[in-house]
Amino acid sequence: MGELLATCSLLASVAxxxxxxxxxxxxxAIADLAGSGLEMSEMLRDIHRIVSGLMYAENFYIGLYDDKNDSLQFLYFVDLVDTEAPDQNEVIPLAQIERGLSWHLVRGRKPLMGSLQELATQVDGQLHLHGADSLDWLGVPMIREGEVRGLVVVQSYDQPGRYTQAEMSLLIFVADHILTALERRHGRESLERRVLERTAELARANEEMRREVTERERGERLQAALYRIAELASSEQSSAGFFRDIHAIVGGLISAKNFYIALLSEDGATVSFPYVVDEHERDWASRSYGRGLTEYVLRTNQPQLVDIDRADRxxxxxxxxxxxxxxxxxxxxxxxxPGLNGPMGVVVVQSYDAGGDYDERDAELLTFVSRQIASTLLRRRSTQLLHDAYSDLERRVDARTAELREQIAVREQVEAQxxxxxxxxxxxxLPNRAYLRDRLERAIAKLRRAGTHRFGVLYVDIDRFKLINDSLGHIVGDAVLQEASQRLASCVREPDLVARLAGDEFCILxxxxxxxxxxxxxAQRxxxxxxxxxxxxxxxxxVSASVGITIVEQAEGGADAVLHEADQALYRAKERGRNRFELFDPVMQSNAxxxxxxxxxxxxxxxxxQFVPHFQPLVRISDGSVVGYEALLRWNHPERGMLVPGEFLKVAEESGLIEPIDWQMFELAMECSRDLAVEGRFVTLNISPRLFQRPGFDTRMLALLQQxxxxxANLRLEVTEGMLLGDPDAMVAVLLRLREAKIEAALDDFGTGYSSLGHVHRFPLKMIKIDRSFISPLAGDDSRRSCAVVEAILALGHALGMDIVAEGVETREQKDKLLAMGCVYAQGYLFGRPQAARHWVQEGSSL
Known part of the structure; x- marks a missing residue:
């Protein structure tokens, strides 16, 4: 029983x-794929093959997550059941697969495994199925620096319980290397190409080291063969037995079905063949030194690999x-x-069969073996020759030692590089972030030891650098960064440090x-x-630069805390107009x-x-009758009460939360305004630029209406001038598709954007809303310029058949002047403040 247990333990260890x-x-293999010249599709197929070698992965896909756009791109998708695979270049908004398994992987940041019922217990909130239902599903997020960068999924349709915790751990580990491969392929191809060009010698050395690793087994076989040949030198067997053993050893390394050893006589006049094994040739008698292939090797003293074409040449x-x-x-x-005074003979292998080719690696291997064979032959020839052979060996050892020393020096240089x-x-x-962090930690440690050792950190950012990259290209952007780094370096002295953190961000210690x-x-310099x-x-x-400064007087936090303080000061400098510097103070931390x-x-x-819609009426000026309502966003905060957009909209836009807020607002506005949008009245919704320019916006809006x-026909979408002019052709196409679905568009805040009156006719608009900045002066003494602008807008709108609405009407004087100028519709506090829908249902249709 003990032996059985030991055997089982040994088998488990071997497994x-x-x-x-x-x-x-x-x-x-995955690491090699990242640096290979394969196309992306081929690389991903190879990754699929590699993963399939580790676990069941016939159904396998890889997705990359873009946190800026909150979207997924399925770079690779193979599924035996779900035939509707997403296109490799298609960018899918995460909202489109909301509550799906891939959505939960990104949002939950943790692996999921099991059947659909088991997965439903592992996710937060509801689980919606997108695609075919599998019996067993395993997905892991690819995470880098705490952020989700993508996901890797395998699934089974024919067998439940295929995946265990071991497969999950394995896939997590492999997914990290897949992400590394993809990041290297996507983000560093051009950079690595330039680095490889500048460090060609280093690349060759690295390639050689990798080759040595991959050929470890072959090296072990070669080492064993050399040991066996060395042992033959002291054996008492005959020359025929010695040569047979040599043949067997070479045959264990390369194909040696046809093998012979030729020796050159002492006077160099004769070539003999003491050992031959050949399928065809029978005449192997000694011959005079001539011009055969054997003599060609002796003459050149170099390994020769000859095929039919080279023989002809x-x-x-x-x-x-x-x-x-x-x-x-x-x-x-x-x-x-190799002999004492040149080559003493030749060792040869040859092939008569197609497919039995030799290559340079075989030549190199046989060269190693030939040295040992020659050494053994010399030792067996005579004691004197043995003595000479030792002398020659010592000489070659010295040469090899010098070579190794040179290689060690080169390797040390490579390691330094x-x-x-x-x-x-x-x-x-310049030093990078890792170097800077090390120096910062040293400075903090020094501050802990000597409390008077204060130091400063300057966070520097090139203003509007993204505009340079987008307009002039990354090559020009790189040149700007190189020149900027030189100028920054000229502003400091030893031992101060200038480092590049990322992109256009620099830091000075x-x-x-x-x-x-x-x-x-x-900072001024x-x-x-x-x-x-x-x-x-x-x-x-x-080009200008903004600088954030922090002075470190207490060693309380680490390097990250110091960089965070400098970054906050830089953010303040950016907010206050750029091309300036700001010092960090605790108030910044509080604001952040x-x-x-x-x-x-x-x-x-x-x-x-917690978001609710309020509605403000749009009225016909002549009789005060309500023609529509504008839905306005409000936040019913549980502690602060009802908040208007000005108190939270900027943070919502910067954090990317504006999109889910808007869609929630749209849904609530449609549900609350059913009783308002009757008898020809309409409801308008304000659309943010980010949302309107999102691919598939119109499709999702129509789906929400149906839901x-x-x-x-009772819905109008309010857009701004700047939004339309960003990509006019694309915006016109969206507006036309919406109009075909009976949804009209209104141009909000007209006159404050980038367009002129002449641009309006390009867009399919139903209504123009005159900005309140032109309406407010109508109540003053000097209202001639505002009147002229309003009259021009009214004339343009009437000529184009559009409805014109004056925003911000607060006094009767403004109302009367608008009515006199022929303005039909108006909106403002004079007619009603934003209220909940039930208020206007009770109020009626006339104000």
């Missing part, structure tokens, strides 16, 4: 080792004579046996800062350094926390559906 080696080979050049060894040889490989690359930015050659004025002077135009891409560009609290409150408000049962 674990095999699984570990299998996983290691898979990870090596050598004969044409006069290097060899006669037929190709007198037999139908297809490939011939000969390696010289690698260390430099790891800790420095390849574009600007000032080791000794006793007064804030010291850091302020450096930086701003002044960017006053002169910067030359990049054949252009002279005017307030924004975070507000953002968290907004997220909770979306989940709790709520709201009549499209």
């Amino acid at each position: 674990r080792s095999e699984q570990s080696e299998k996983l290691q080979r898979a990870l090596y 050598l004969m044409a050049e006069g290097e060899i004579e006669g037929s190709f060894m007198g037999a139908p040889t297809l490939v011939w490989l000969g390696v010289p046996l 690698l260390q430099h690359q790891v800790m420095h930015d390849s574009l600007t050659s 000032l080791e000794e800062v006793q007064l804030p004025e010291t850091a302020s002077k450096v 930086i701003i002044k350094a960017f006053e002169s135009p910067l030359s990049a891409g054949g252009r002279n560009l005017k 926390m307030s924004v975070l609290d507000l953002e968290q409150g907004l997220r909770e408000a979306v989940e709790a559906r 709520t049962g709201f009549d499209p």
Whole structure:
């Protein structure tokens, strides 16, 4: 029983080792794929194949998550049941698959595994099925620096319970390497190409090391063969037995069905063949030194790999004579046996069969073996020759030692280069974030030891750098960053440090800062350094920089806390107009926390559906009858009461929460206004630019109308001028599709955007709303200019057949002047403030 248990334990250990080696080979393969020249589709298919070698993965897909656009792109999708695979280039908004399994992977940030019923217990909230229902499903998110970057999923339709916790752990580990491969492929292809070009020698060295790793088994076989050959030197067997053993050893390394050893006589006049195994040739008698292939190897003292075509060329050049060894040889490989005064013979393998080719690696392997064979032959020849062989061996050992020393020196240089690359930015050659963090931690430790050692950190950002990249291209952007790094470096002294963090963000560590004025002077030098135009891409560009400063006086936080303070100061400088510097103070931290609290409150408000619509009437000026209502967003805060958009809209837009808030608002507005949108009256909804320009907006709006049962003919969407002019052709197409569905559009805040009166006719609009900035002056003494603008807008609208609504009407004088100018519709506090829908239902249709 003990032996059985030991055997079982050994088998389990072997299985674990095999699984570990299998996983290691898979990870090596994934890493190799990332740096290969394969197309993305081929690389992903190879990744699928690799994962299939680790677990059941016939149904497999990989998705990348874009947190900026809140969307998924399924780079690879193979499913035996679900035939409606998404296109590889299709970007799918996460809202489109809301509450689906992939949606929960992104939102939940944790792996999911099991049947649909089991998965429903693992997710927060409801679970909606998108696609075919599988019997067993395993998905893991790909996470980098705490953020979800994508997902990897395998599933089974024919067998439940295929996946266990072991497969989940394995897939999590593999997914991290898949993400690394994809990031390297997507984000660093051009950068790696430039690095590889500049460090070709390093790449070759790395390639050699990788080749040595992958050929470990072959190396072990070679080492074992060399040991066996060395053992033969001291054996007492005959020469025939010695050569048979040599043949067997070579045959264990490469194909050696046809094998012979040729030796050169002492006077160099004769070539003999002491050992031959060949399928065709029978005449192997000694011959005079001639111009055969064997003599060609002896003459060149180099390994020779010869096929039929090369043999023909050598004969044409006069290097060899006669037929190709007198037999139908297809490939011939000969390696010289090194002697004391040149080659002492040749060891040869050859193939007469198609598919039995040799290559340069076989030549290299046989070269290693030939050295050992020659050494053994010399030792067996005579004691004197053995003594000479030792002398020659010592000489070669010295040469090899010198070579190894040179290789060690080269490797040390490579390691130094690698260390430099790891800790420095390849574009600007400045220290990178890792280097900066190390220096910051040292400065903090020094501050802990000596409380008087204060230091400063400057966070520098190139203003509007994204505009340079988008308009002039990344090559010009890189040139700008290189010039900017040089100017920043010229603004500091030793031992201060300039580092590039990412993109156009730089950081400066000032080791000794006793007064804030010291850091302020450096910031002033930086701003002044960017006053002169910067030359990049054949252009002279005017570039400015914003600087955030923090002075570290107490060693309470770590490097991240220091960088965060400097970043907050930089954000303040950006807010206050750019091209300036700001010092960090605790109030900034408090404000930042307030924004975070507000953002968290907004997220909770979306989940709790705390947003409500209020409605303000649009009336016919002549009789005060209501023609429609504008739906306005309100937040029914559980503690602060009813909040207007001005108190939270900016944070909602910056955090990306404006989209779910808007769609929740639209749904509620449609449900609440059914009793208002009657007898020809309509309801208008304000559409944010980000939402309107989102692909598929019109499709989702129509789906929402169908869901709520709201009549499209009673709905108008309010858009702004700037929104339309961003991509006029695309916006016209969207508006026309909406009009075909009976949804009209209104131009809000007309006169405040970028367009002129002449641009309005390009867009299919039903209504124009004159901005309140032109209506307010109508109540004053000097209202001539506003009257002229309003009259021009009225004339344009009437000529185009559009309804004109005056916004912000608050006095009877404004109302009377608008009526006199021929304005038919108006909106403002004079006619009613925004109220809940039930208020206007009770109020009636006339004001």
